[in-house]
Amino acid sequence: MSSVIKNGRVYWLVQKQESEALLFAVDEQVVSDVERRLVDLVLSTKKEPEPKPARMPTEEERKAGLVRDWLHQQQERGFTQAEMPDQLVSLLSLYSTKVPILLYGDYTTSRRVHYAELKKLLDSFFDAEITLIPLTEKEWLILGSEKILTMDGSDDRISDEESLEDKLAAMGYGLHEMLENEWVGEAHLAVHYPMTPAKSLYSVVLQLRETIMLGRTYHVGSSMHLPWELQLEKLVHLVPEAEKASFLERVLKRLDVAFDPETMTTLEQFFQLDCNVSETAKKLYIHRNTLLYRLDKFKQETGLDVRTFNNAVLVKIAMLLYKVTKRK
The missing domain is CATH 1.10.10.2840 (PucR C-terminal helix-turn-helix domain)
Structure with a gap:
């Protein structure tokens, strides 16, 4: 990248981007030929930073994306009930009973949460493998086995005295507290009763979305939304x-x-x-x-x-x- 001498000044092209150029100029008298050639050499060896390679999704993330796409298709068709195709169910082993949780991350648009980052955080919290399905940029569906309701290792006899709603609420509030401490931005959670994804995943996602909508509408200061506590709100909303x-x-x-x-x-x-x-x-x-x-x-x-x-x-x-x- 050679310099140019014009009207008693030496010009170097430092950077060029589309129709704009950044020049460096000095008076010809203040720089020797050796110094000018040295600057030419430095600028000629200057390389543009290489763009970071695009992050490749993992196989698990790719499979979760297929389930997300299927859910979107059912919504676009206006369905309220739909059974998952067997090939999708087998992809993520969704035949067994799962506890569904909908996470809405109320973070800014400049903050992008990656699948692997959130999956690692959730696996660590539950100390068990969970299924994570990204529904939208800020919306995530979490599916865990029924074991996550007793993950604190409490005495089974005491645990049996708790209602299912109590166990679901305790798990949800614990997860929300962790996300508040470890995550960026406010998080809203909705928890549903255990279900079989193969039969009712789509309808449960609709119900979870409705639960968060009702909670955010009628209980502005709350971030944990439980459907059995919003029965009156659901009726009033109609x-x-x-x-x-x-x-x-x-x-x-x-x-x-x-x-x-x-x-x-x-x-x-x-x-x-x-x-x-x-x-x-x-x-x-x-x-x-x-x-x-x-x-x-x-x-x-x-x-x-x-x-x-x-x-x-x-x-x-x-x-x-x-x-x-x-x-x-």
């Missing part, structure tokens, strides 16, 4: 928008007064603790009489006493509707 607004008007005429932040927090804790006054007061770190005052105040403003079953149900539904309507 109500037409006009009916939602009409219900709120009938039940709570002044929403801004009824659902101020303090009241919302109080009622959410009250319902979460099965309308137990003493436990709610402890949870909120307030005196029992302070809680009773807040409940009485709400009754005066709305005419609804949440200490009675019927009124508690009405207010619970109204709170769910209010959360989604106020954001629109």
